[in-house]
Amino acid sequence: MTTLIVNIKELLQVRENSILKVSGVEMAVLPTIKNAFLLLTDDIIIDFGSMDDLPKITVDTTIDAAGKMVLPSWCDSHTHIVYAGNREQEFVDRINGMTYEEIANRGGGILNSAKKLNETSEEDLYNQSKERLEEIMLLGTGAVEIKSGYGLTVEGELKMLRVIQQLSKNYPITIKATFLGAHAFPTVFKENKKGYLDLIINEMLPEIAKNKLADFVDAFCETGYFSVEETEQIMEAGIRFGLKPKIHVNQFNSIGGIQAGVKFNALSVDHLEIMNPEDIEVLKGTETMPVALPSCSYFLSIPYTPAREMISAGLPLALATDFNPGSTPSGNMNLVVATACIKMKMTPEEAINAATINGAYAMGISQTHGSITKGKKANLIITKPIPSYYQLPYAFGSNLIDSVILNGKVLN
Numbered sequence: 001m002t003t004l005i006v007n008i009k010e011l012l013q014v015r016e017n018s019i020l021k022v023s024g025v026e027m028a029v030l031p032t033i034k035n036a037f038l039l040l041t042d043d044i045i046i047d048f049g050s051m052d053d054l055p056k057i058t059v060d061t062t063i064d065a066a067g068k069m070v071l072p073s074w075c076d077s078h079t080h081i082v083y084a085g086n087r088e089q090e091f092v093d094r095i096n097g098m099t100y101e102e103i104a105n106r107g108g109g110i111l112n113s114a115k116k117l118n119e120t121s122e123e124d125l126y127n128q129s130k131e132r133l134e135e136i137m138l139l140g141t142g143a144v145e146i147k148s149g150y151g152l153t154v155e156g157e158l159k160m161l162r163v164i165q166q167l168s169k170n171y172p173i174t175i176k177a178t179f180l181g182a183h184a185f186p187t188v189f190k191e192n193k194k195g196y197l198d199l200i201i202n203e204m205l206p207e208i209a210k211n212k213l214a215d216f217v218d219a220f221c222e223t224g225y226f227s228v229e230e231t232e233q234i235m236e237a238g239i240r241f242g243l244k245p246k247i248h249v250n251q252f253n254s255i256g257g258i259q260a261g262v263k264f265n266a267l268s269v270d271h272l273e274i275m276n277p278e279d280i281e282v283l284k285g286t287e288t289m290p291v292a293l294p295s296c297s298y299f300l301s302i303p304y305t306p307a308r309e310m311i312s313a314g315l316p317l318a319l320a321t322d323f324n325p326g327s328t329p330s331g332n333m334n335l336v337v338a339t340a341c342i343k344m345k346m347t348p349e350e351a352i353n354a355a356t357i358n359g360a361y362a363m364g365i366s367q368t369h370g371s372i373t374k375g376k377k378a379n380l381i382i383t384k385p386i387p388s389y390y391q392l393p394y395a396f397g398s399n400l401i402d403s404v405i406l407n408g409k410v411l412n
């Protein structure tokens, strides 16, 4: 099936030659074509250019995008979409003065979600999760990474990963799965941390690898969660089972997680709310993508990732939602892009690069996603008529999406 989109006011993130990521000053450049056409065959981008050069061809469907922008779908490289129930009560407790840490210390937080998840059937978990997936697809996300980490038992973790696999089979959005057994120590292992690490390494990982249930391995490297040494053990074991690391670091404290990630050639290091000069320095010249999660900073009222310092240091930066029940109950990449501009002082060009090509890199899919390039996946956002792409962050909170194309088909 061929689809031709014509009269596009501005086609964004056009990359003639495939690039894998953009870093430093390159992030300020967003290549575009004004008054453009875009041609798709099945789920692939076949051609694009100025309307002046529109080829004379017969197609199955023509879409008129007069006044509208077209851009590659958002690539959300960090989420925890598969979870059971919600943590509304903890939200209200925080409004009333408790901290995220105090709530976790009384058995709330991740352990609260783990309890709920283990009491929920696989079918129910699938049904709750698919609603969130459908919501983010309509918000323009065309590729998403989803983590386990609310099971914290062999059966619970496998259940989450099977749900992710099932979602991936049933929906046109591209999904990557991450095993996050090392999200928190379950209460029964509170005094026996080695016991839980053994369970992850000797029981969970072999089963996950055997059933090809994950692409990546993650750990929450943080005071009160997994130490740098424990995180290194998890990364080392994950790599042995073919899983590249993508890790949670520097959310509340800078304890050496970034250095550990770089040492194990992690695909990404995520959160980065608390960054020392050494944390920035060690990322220079590496293959590891730093990922900021500004809607988590917003929801928890914690610092924002110092994007300006990192970009000035020549680093790349990706943006993701962190959609989860505790620290970010929102999967809206449009809000993430706006928040990055408003609170982190990223320019619209930098934020769009961070939420497309760099997000794709942080999922290992920038060969096929994250830009308008011939041969790449036809996952696209068509905006409503807007004056310029500055509207995307400027009109924060407005839904500016007219339609979404996934695998070459308009989503209904």
Ligand code: NIG
Binding pocket: 109, 110, 113, 220, 248, 251, 296, 322, 324, 325, 326, 327, 328
């Ligand atoms: O990325 N920081 C660790 N994990 C999640 C939050 C987990 C939760 O509160 O349920 C995060 O913010």
Ligand code: FE
Binding pocket: 078, 079, 080, 248, 322, 324
């Ligand atoms: Fe997270």
